[in-house]
Amino acid sequence: EPEVTQTPSHQVTQMGQEVILRCVPISNHLYFYWYRQILGQKVEFLVSFYNNEISEKSEIFDDQFSVERPDGSNFTLKIRSTKLEDSAMYFCASSQGRGDNQPQHFGDGTRLSIL
Amino acid sequence: AQKITQTQPGMFVQEKEAVTLDCTYDTSDPSYGLFWYKQPSSGEMIFLIYQGSYDQQNATEGRYSLNFQKARKSANLVISASQLGDSAMYFCAMRVTGRRALTFGSGTRLQVQP
Numbered sequence: 239e240p241e242v243t244q245t246p247s248h249q250v251t252q253m254g255q256e257v258i259l260r261c262v263p264i265s266n267h268l269y270f271y272w273y274r275q276i277l278g279q280k281v282e283f284l285v286s287f288y289n290n291e292i293s294e295k296s297e298i299f300d301d302q303f304s305v306e307r308p309d310g311s312n313f314t315l316k317i318r319s320t321k322l323e324d325s326a327m328y329f330c331a332s333s334q335g336r337g338d339n340q341p342q343h344f345g346d347g348t349r350l351s352i353l
Numbered sequence: 354a355q356k357i358t359q360t361q362p363g364m365f366v367q368e369k370e371a372v373t374l375d376c377t378y379d380t381s382d383p384s385y386g387l388f389w390y391k392q393p394s395s396g397e398m399i400f401l402i403y404q405g406s407y408d409q410q411n412a413t414e415g416r417y418s419l420n421f422q423k424a425r426k427s428a429n430l431v432i433s434a435s436q437l438g439d440s441a442m443y444f445c446a447m448r449v450t451g452r453r454a455l456t457f458g459s460g461t462r463l464q465v466q467p
Contacts, residue, residue, distance in 0.1 A: 271453065281446075283454035341400040343400060
């Protein structure tokens with residue numbers, strides 16, 4: 239069964255450094271998402287991406303964050319000048335269409351640790 | 354704004370028994386979808402089941418069923434014949450029509466005992 243693939247599984251970065259989290263969505267999916275889950279807290283929506291542009295973003299997704307689909311398969315989340323509070327599990331997800339019943343399929347996540 | 358409430362931080366169930374995980378939601382939007390996800394200890398999020406706000410029948414997917422009570426704004430997940438592999442964190446989530454963001458609850462940790 240096709241799945242969303244995220245790399246790396248664990249990323250350790252010094253505070254203030256830039257980090258890029260990578261995702262390969264399911265191949266025939268058109269909508270892509272990033273979520274984060276701070277340890278012990280709820281999963282929070284960051285951003286959705288469709289047709290090479292951001293279609294929706296949350297208050298969390300400020301100028302520190304950016305997303306890109308550099309080629310036909312990868313979808314990336316860049317965090318500039320990381321802070322300690324950026325430490326979290328980051329999930330990429332994709333969905334096939336925009337219908338209400340289209341579930342978002344999640345990857346295994348990247349655990350980001352900021353030191 | 355949307356809100357999902359899961360009031361059971363942890364649940365225990367005996368193997369082969371059924372268990373109900375509670376979820377209540379709050380939204381002023383008339384059209385929305387409700388989702389349940391499973392998160393094993395390995396961390397991945399696995400989609401289980403979907404219920405649309407206008408669906409007349411409760412959704413079922415194998416051993417999973419959704420007890421949808423629209424007037425009460427509840428969408429409880431029922432797992433029948435629990436298996437040891439069902440031990441995981443379970444999240445209820447909602448998306449309103451026209452938006453892409455899923456709003457998640459805080460989750461319920463289910464432990465299936467032999």
